[in-house]
Amino acid sequence: MEFLYYFADVFTPLSFGLLLLGTIGGLILGATPGLSPTMAVALLIPFTFHLQATQGLILLGAAYTSTVAGGAVSAILLKIPGAPANIATTLDGHTMAQQGKGAKALQLSFLASAVGGIFGVLLLIFLTPLLSQWALAFGPSHLFWLAILGVTVIGSLDSASVVKGLLSGCIGLWLATIGFDDIMGAQRFIFHPSLGGGINIIAALIGLFAIPQVLTMFAKGRQDNDAEVLVVEKHSVRDAMREIMRRPKALGIGTITGSIIGLIPGVGGQIAGLVAYDQTKKFSSEPEKFGKGHSEGVIAAESANNAMVGPSLVPLLTLSIPGSPTAAVLLGGLLIHGIFPGSDLFDNHPDVAWTFINSMLIGQVLMCIFGLYVAGLAARVAQVPQSVMAAIVLGLAVFGSYSVQSSMGDVYVMAALGVMMYFLERFGFSAAPLVLGLILGPIAEANFIQGSMIANATNGMGSYFLSGALNIGLIVVVIASIGYSAWMELRSRRYTSKEEIIG
Amino acid sequence: MSMQSLPRLQHILASGVVAAVGLRVAWISYTAQPSEAFLFPRLIATVFVVLALWTFAKAVLGWTKIGHGISTGQMVKLAPGLAIALIYIFWAAKAFGFYTAGTATFFILLSLYDPAPHNEAKSWIKRAIITAGYLLVMYGLFAKLLKVYTPREIFF
Numbered sequence: 001m002e003f004l005y006y007f008a009d010v011f012t013p014l015s016f017g018l019l020l021l022g023t024i025g026g027l028i029l030g031a032t033p034g035l036s037p038t039m040a041v042a043l044l045i046p047f048t049f050h051l052q053a054t055q056g057l058i059l060l061g062a063a064y065t066s067t068v069a070g071g072a073v074s075a076i077l078l079k080i081p082g083a084p085a086n087i088a089t090t091l092d093g094h095t096m097a098q099q100g101k102g103a104k105a106l107q108l109s110f111l112a113s114a115v116g117g118i119f120g121v122l123l124l125i126f127l128t129p130l131l132s133q134w135a136l137a138f139g140p141s142h143l144f145w146l147a148i149l150g151v152t153v154i155g156s157l158d159s160a161s162v163v164k165g166l167l168s169g170c171i172g173l174w175l176a177t178i179g180f181d182d183i184m185g186a187q188r189f190i191f192h193p194s195l196g197g198g199i200n201i202i203a204a205l206i207g208l209f210a211i212p213q214v215l216t217m218f219a220k221g222r223q224d225n226d227a228e229v230l231v232v233e234k235h236s237v238r239d240a241m242r243e244i245m246r247r248p249k250a251l252g253i254g255t256i257t258g259s260i261i262g263l264i265p266g267v268g269g270q271i272a273g274l275v276a277y278d279q280t281k282k283f284s285s286e287p288e289k290f291g292k293g294h295s296e297g298v299i300a301a302e303s304a305n306n307a308m309v310g311p312s313l314v315p316l317l318t319l320s321i322p323g324s325p326t327a328a329v330l331l332g333g334l335l336i337h338g339i340f341p342g343s344d345l346f347d348n349h350p351d352v353a354w355t356f357i358n359s360m361l362i363g364q365v366l367m368c369i370f371g372l373y374v375a376g377l378a379a380r381v382a383q384v385p386q387s388v389m390a391a392i393v394l395g396l397a398v399f400g401s402y403s404v405q406s407s408m409g410d411v412y413v414m415a416a417l418g419v420m421m422y423f424l425e426r427f428g429f430s431a432a433p434l435v436l437g438l439i440l441g442p443i444a445e446a447n448f449i450q451g452s453m454i455a456n457a458t459n460g461m462g463s464y465f466l467s468g469a470l471n472i473g474l475i476v477v478v479i480a481s482i483g484y485s486a487w488m489e490l491r492s493r494r495y496t497s498k499e500e501i502i503g
Numbered sequence: 504m505s506m507q508s509l510p511r512l513q514h515i516l517a518s519g520v521v522a523a524v525g526l527r528v529a530w531i532s533y534t535a536q537p538s539e540a541f542l543f544p545r546l547i548a549t550v551f552v553v554l555a556l557w558t559f560a561k562a563v564l565g566w567t568k569i570g571h572g573i574s575t576g577q578m579v580k581l582a583p584g585l586a587i588a589l590i591y592i593f594w595a596a597k598a599f600g601f602y603t604a605g606t607a608t609f610f611i612l613l614s615l616y617d618p619a620p621h622n623e624a625k626s627w628i629k630r631a632i633i634t635a636g637y638l639l640v641m642y643g644l645f646a647k648l649l650k651v652y653t654p655r656e657i658f659f
Contacts, residue, residue, distance in 0.1 A: 050649055161569035163554055163561075167521065170551040174528055177544045186540035189531065218584030219577040222618045387616035388633060391609045394588055395641055398596065398605065403651040408597060415592045419585070427517040428570030445543040452542065 003125050006354035010362055015058050018051070019359050022062025023366045029063070030070020030082045032389065037067035037083050038326045039209040043393070045202050045333050046400035053337035053349070057356040060333050064326050065117060065309055065360060066367045072109040072302055073371075077102055085305035088273035092290065092297030099293050103233055107240035107372055108295055109302040114368035115244070116255045116303030120310030121361045123259050127311075128346070128357070131318035135342045140451035141465045143320075145474035147444035150321035152478050154328075155433035156485035164428045166482070172437020173444065175199050175417075183449060194409030201332045203401040203410035204417050204438055208431045209329070210397040211418020217390035237372060247299050253280045254300035258307030262324075263314055276304030310360065317341050317353065320443060325432040331439055510572035514562040517572075518555070525555035587611055601653035602642060610634045 009015060022044075029040040041060050048056030071082025076093035089109060096105035138146070151173065155165035178189045179198025190196055244251060257276040280300035281290045290297050313330070315321040320341045322328035331341065337352075339345060345353045401414035421431050455464035465471060529548035532541045561567050573581075587608060595604035613633065619626035645651045 047644075047649065163558055164569060167551070167554040167558060170525075170547055170554060171521075173547045174544065174551060177547065181540040184537050184540040186535075186537055188535070188540060188544060189528070214588070215581060215585060218616065219573075219581040221580035222616055385617060387613055387618070390584070390616065391612040392637065394591075394612070395605050395609060395637065398592060399601065399641060399645050399651070399653070402601070402653060403645060403649060406652065408654070411592055411596070415589065419589075423517065423573070424521075426570060426573045427514060428567070448543050448546070 002129070002350065003354045003358055006351060007358050009054065009351065009355040010058070010359045015055055015355070015359070018055055018059045019062050019363055019366065022059045023066045023363055024370055026063040026066030027070035027073070027367065027371055030067035031073035032082060032384065035067075035082070035389070035393070036209070036213070037064055037071075037085075038324075038329055039213055039393075040067050041326055041329045041333075042202075042205040042209045043396050043400055045205065045329070045336070046403045048333060049336070049404065053334075053339055054352045054355045056333060056337065057330070057352065058359040060330055061356055061360045062363045062366075064330065065306070065363045066371075068305055068309060069110060069113040069117070069302070069367050069371055072113070072298075073106065076105045076109065076298075085273055085308070086301070088277040088301035089298055089305075091277065091301070092292070092294050093301075095291070095293035096295070096298065100233055101235070101293065103235035104240055104243070104295070105298050107235060107237055108243060108298050110368045110371035111240055111244050112251060112254065112299040112303040113306040113371070114364050115251055116258055116305070116307030117309060117364035117367070118361060119255045120259050120262060120307040121357065121364060122310070123263075124310035124313055124317075124360070125357055127263075127314050128317050128353075131314060132342055132346045135318050138319075138470070140447040140454065141468070142470050142474065144444055144447040144451055144465070145471060145478070146319055146321060147440040147447065149474055149478050149481075150440045151433055151436045151444075153321070153481045154325070154436045155430075156482045160430075160489075161428045162482060162485045162489055165430050165433050165485075168424070168429045168431070169433035169437040172434040172439075173441045174437075175204070175434075176438050176441020177445065182446070192412075194412045197409075199413055199417075199438065200401075200404055200407075200410045201439060202336060202404045203414040205329055205332050205435060206397050206401045207414035207416070207418035208421045208435055209325075210393050211415065212422040212425055212431065214390045214394045214397070215419070215422040217386040220386060223386060243295055244299060247296050249283060250280045250296035250299040251303050253283060254303030255307045257300075258304030259311050261304070262308035262311030272304040272308040273301040276300045306364070313357075317345060320440065322436065322439075325435065328432065328435050328439055335439070510570075511562070511565050511567070513572035514567045514570065515559070517570075518559040518562040518567075522552075522555040522559040525551040528552075583615055584612060587615070597654050602638065602646075605641060606634060606638045609637050 010019065026037075026040065029035050030037065041063050044060055044063055048059055051059070068083060068085050071086035072089045072093065073082065075081040075086040075089040076097050079090055079094040081087045081090050093105045093109060096102065151169035152166060155169035156162045174189075176199070178195050180186070180196075181188055254276040257279055258272040261272040261275060277290075277297055277300050280296055281287050284290070284296055286294065286296075308324075312322070312324045312327045316327045316331055318341065320331065322331050334341060334345075339349055339352060397414060397418070398411055401410045402408065404410055421429075421434070425431065451464055452461060455461045458464065466475070525548070528544070529552045532544040532548040535541055558567075591604055591608040595608065598604070599607070610630065613630050614621070617626070617630060619629065645653065
């Protein structure tokens, strides 16, 4: 119950102000199609430099939580999911809005998000200290395999192509080695003076997540944002609460499914929402109503995608393995303040860890309250033309990456990586594993070198890195995640080709 | 060139570039000195090259299923915006100062991609107001709030 000691820290004027700012801003950003939660958090990181670590993390955590929930606004009112996590919400939410029940759908989505989100953060509170103590038993070889596991799991599970996902991870791991070697001081892969200090993680995150979005908007040309915002009629919040209470099965399935999926690194909110929707439909007494504006569809999808947020931080805060691309960006936010996840975080910086986690709990309540009232405004923001959005994001990316170290080199690196990622994405490569490789690369290398030294002084590399229950367990998980993803990819291709034959 | 063969050629080009980078990384990792500093890069480069060559071979054989490439139409729409963004980042930001170059870039991009008609004074006034708002917000955020000293050069 250590977390209770740090509750008051969330309510200092600056911390609470940042929590409010992150929540309201996140709701509006989340509602804006094209601005993903990952990109929103990446663009916010430069603003946290001037803050203390705790306050910076409060801002980022609030933005993460509320962008996922805010995405439901455009999913329901515009039929455009604000984020991939809100795809399942569109299925029934927009139909409800078309039937004149837009306000009810929005209220249900925010209430379900809050219930799921609070459950997810409670899981985070109770699981994290246990796992972080377990992480103390990890030596260099285990930490090396954990870092590799982080890259391979996201590389294989988060990508449409397993090989290209893993290749993206390799590119990220290689990019992490650019600059001066820590032990020998040797120059490695410095092809341009801008790379002398290595690749700055924040500039890279901004480039990899923001610039491809900007270029995607450019590639659509002079396109009108012709999505029509459906009129929201008044609906009592109390009635929405009663409706939620009448649908405990949908809420329970959504919350539990989202929480479990959140704990699995690499499986994002999109999967959580869709799996919860599908399971709720299977167990519902009215499955025929799904897709026709059924409130259970909205409740299941939204409780699941927000329940995923808290648990996705469990592997991040304990083992340095981000559960989602946004969690990877949060890891970058931790590292720039010199804080390393794991036992170090809870033993040496308990104030930072617990205040951040507590703020996420309070943030869920704030998100629900503001969500119910600013949804209409968020929907208007969602109608901002893509040309304006693209130009704003480009400006923020340039100023944000420059402000990290007041270096034009970082701006060049940001732009080069962003343009490269845009084109790579067109060919099936993925930004998430690349970012994971870039973030986990230094951890993997430091532990690999340390492990090699121990191995050379003892039984040799093979014995040190490939034996022992924990090493073997981690290797098996690495192989299993790759094997499972490859099997799923082959199965889906077989299914597609069968469809093509029939078609 | 038929429309169907375009993505295949693009896949070959893209995976070829990735494979070339992988081979270069591997070459440096295995030949550069001191070799101890390249122990981890050698490990990464080996996996990198294997996966990159596999991807390249699949592209050459036409077995690539993931990724739709980029169509000529998309490229035509993208090119002006990309060119302006690159000029802004790699030259204008430093030459004219962040705020001047940023504001000019914002206005040009808005004019290029805004669906509002180009022959109406009203839409130009709207663009000018949005641009002025953008300048105010960026200056307020970065110069006043975060106190970031950006290159000012000939303007500000």
